[in-house]
Amino acid sequence: ATTKDLQNIDNAHHLHPFTVHHELRETGPRVITRGEGVYLWDSEGNRIIDGMAGLWCVQLGYGEQELVDAAADALKTLSYYNTFFQTTTPHAARLAQLIAEKTPDGLDQIMFGSSGSESNDTAIKLIWYYWNLKGKPEKKTIISRERAYHGSTVAGASLSGLPFMQGIFDLPLPRFHHVGPTPHYYEYGNPGETEKEFALRCAKAVEDKILELGPENVAAFVGEPVMGAGGLMLPPEGYWQEIEKICKKYDVLLWSDEVICGFGRTGEWFGCQAYGYTPDIMTMAKGISSGYQPLSAVAINREMADAIVNADSEMAHGYTYSGHPVVCAVALRNIEMIEELGLVGARGEEISAYFQKKLAALDDHPLVGQTRGIGLLGGIELVKDKSTKERYQPEGEAGLICRRHCFENGVIMRAVGDTMFLCPPLVISKDEIDELFDLVRKSLDLSHKELSA
Ligand code: PLP
Secondary structure, three states: OOOOHHHHHHHHHHOOOOOHHHHHHHHOOOEEEEEEEEEEEOOOOOOOEOHHHHHHOOOOOOOOOHHHHHHHHHHHOOOOOOOOOOOHHHHHHHHHHHHHHHOOOOOOOOEEEEEEEHHHHHHHHHHHHHHHHOOOOOOOEEEEEEOOOOOOOOHHHHHOOOOOHHHOOOEEEEOOOEEEEOOHHHOOOOOOOHHHHHHHHHHHHHHHHHHOOOOOOEEEEEEOOOOOOOOOOOOOOHHHHHHHHHHOOOOEEEEEEEOOOOOOOOOOOOOOHHOOOOHHHEEHHHHHOOOOOOEEEEEEOOOHHHHHHOOOOOOOOOOOOOOHHHHHHHHHHHHHHHHHHHOOOOHHHHHHHHHHHHHHHHHHHEEEEEEEEEEEEEEEEEEOOOOEEEEEOOOOOHHHHHHHHHHHHEEEEEOOEEEEEEEEOOOOOOHHHHHHHHHHHHHHHHHHHHHHH
16 A cells, blocks of 8 residues: 555544544654664655654664564463463563562562553552552542643543643543642742752642641552653652652552653663652553553552452452463563663663763753753753743744654654653664764754744
8 A cells, every 4th residue: 555545544544642633634644664673664765763762662672573572472372361260371470570570679569451541540449449458448539740641541631630631521530639830840940949949849739738638538649750741850859759758647658650761761670769769559561561562560569469468358450451471471571681681770871871961962952941851761842042941932833843843854752842852762872872863953953943934
């Protein structure tokens, strides 16, 4: 089929996530046909360097033969079985063990699902179940943050702090509350306020919210170590340590949503390790399988696990594909390879440092208000005036213009509002990082020219 044929078929039948469909149908989707390493090819033969690792997930890059072999072997041996009937499979059991080795001490009980949103739904139910078992059924309220992204199921969208995902769907559900300011110093820090003071103010807002809702009602506080899809926002210095103290003080479970930050993205296995806090519960997906197969997981600590494991009631939750043997086989090999290749370790450190140096070098660009990042995550803030942080109007347009120039010049960066994201595969080399940033700079130059015209 030609590109045009495929676009016509797609336009006729395919609804895309988070898309204005009449706009997409005017241009037709770009058809991506092949991937290898950090590169993708479209149906017209254009090569694109993927600065987003798909959707923050392809840690090992595209076409890794070992993962293909792991899937093929597992498919041939046992193409499917469930974990409901007091049954397990070798891959599911070994994967649970391997994840438990990587999580912080004590978080060693693992439940599987297929997507980040599903793992967050599972976490909510495990939290509610736990408090019920502890004789505190009223502890059901969950606090998350303004501008958080936690998925798009009914519960995931309720957790998310993005009003455009909520209003028209009558969300959030009752018992889901959001707190601000969003811990993003560049945007919400007051004039004269130090980063540390700002961190304390953000944490105090969480404490005030717990007190307002009543600690006896608050089950958990959830946050992404680095806020991802809402704008690539790094926590201010000391923020997580304060949050940890507050959660302990009020007997509120601390839940780290590691869907983006997990599996080497921030340099450690998990973002909570990079920022030095220990959650009671973690959710993970994406990099767990490098996106080759849909997989997610929840890890809970011993206290939660003890209550659940010793309960006489059945834990009435789970999915047909919880612990799917093929999916688990791929994830197992993926995590082993992240380790073997030193992507969490020496090679990861060297590549991250190189990436962060190149990212910071964009600070001199006239369109760039701030660059920020950790590990192989980067954010670039597009502004009209660097000193006042004034944005181009209408907000978001500069981001779209930049995204278009990137796409036309063979590099993928995602735009949310006027923030551009970078999140390349962890296997990216220094030469490929050079190429990535050459194209990013070229796209920024072209965007600046267009915006200043
Ligand atoms: N949580 C976080 C932090 C995410 O970034 C995402 C997706 O981007 C999700 C949850 C939802 O994951 P999924 O799209 O696999 O449902």
